[in-house]
Amino acid sequence: MHLSPAYKTIFKNALEKSSLKPTKQREHIFSLILNKKDHPTADEIYTRSRETMPSISLATIYNCLETLVESGLIRQVNFERESTRYCPNLKPHAHFLCKDTGTIYDVDLPASVFDTLKKHLPKNFQPEQIDINFNGSIKKINNNS
Amino acid sequence: MHLSPAYKTIFKNALEKSSLKPTKQREHIFSLILNKKDHPTADEIYTRSRETMPSISLATIYNCLETLVESGLIRQVNFERESTRYCPNLKPHAHFLCKDTGTIYDVDLPASVFDTLKKHLPKNFQPEQIDINFNGSIKKINNNS
DNA sequence: AAGTGTAATTAGAATAATTCTAAATTAATT
DNA sequence: AATTAATTTAGAATTATTCTAATTACACTT
Structure with missing residues (x-):
């Protein structure tokens, strides 16, 4: 190491x-x-x-x-x-948990998405952190068609 | 009840x-x-x-x-x-945790925000749930000014 | 109405991730 | 070398939740 x-x-x-x-x-x-x-x-x-x-x-x-x-x-x-x-990834991103395998994936997001989210808060709410977590499955990609 | x-x-x-x-x-x-x-x-x-x-x-x-x-x-x-x-609120919304009081607030969000988020996922990622959690403080509103 | 079967409830034990405690170690400073 | 403060360590304690096995409730048949 x-x-x-x-x-x-x-x-x-x-x-x-x-x-x-x-x-x-x-x-x-x-x-x-x-x-x-x-x-x-x-x-x-x-x-x-x-x-x-x-x-x-x-x-x-x-x-x-x-x-x-x-x-x-x-x-x-x-x-x-x-x-x-x-998680060592410090860029703005979300997480996706695959419920079948338990694997967590980083999903990169533009900063603008976070800005939009903040706009929906009441003006006196001051967020220090925003976590976006997806939960779902990952469809296999079909190669023979 | x-x-x-x-x-x-x-x-x-x-x-x-x-x-x-x-x-x-x-x-x-x-x-x-x-x-x-x-x-x-x-x-x-x-x-x-x-x-x-x-x-x-x-x-x-x-x-x-x-x-x-x-x-x-x-x-x-x-x-x-x-x-x-x-939480009994089934409308699309996020949560805001005030770190000073521990209170959780619902933050209503238009469905479009969730749609935008989904667009950033790889096409084969199929989310079943999306959690958006804010963490921060709530500024007191100053009334005498 | 009594009996049967399945789902739901219950009390208490078990589990698992994390935090706490107090002692030992380390590193920097006099 | 002695002093101090921060860090590490082992193991105990905590806490939310799940598990287990027994009991209860209820719908459905006789």
């Missing part, structure tokens, strides 16, 4: 802005999420982490994920009350 | 369509959610239910809520991994 120099800088800056320390464990977890761009749960991250950092504890996973979210390096994804998942 | 004749019909039809029975408990819980249009948790519904139906059990609350959701009479609202909340 290794962060590119560019991401290392982003990582350090983001944490230091919130006066948090860029520790081994935090970097390890961040690089792990970045390198496999899926949407792992804390427990999946725990399992993956121990392959290369066997001494890490589950509490640390939770602590580190919290600080990474706080400092804006990753975001949380929640569907119903399933385990929270973590 | 009492359902208006109109809602009683809606209630019966919705359940019978899924071959579920319109039981006392299901009706009680449904009317309770309808009459106070907030977004209660299962536990809040449990407390409210027992005021007029003291023998109801928490498992029944969960069972009934599940059947009501299944039959399309209410929908679930989830923010992060907080307790699931239940």
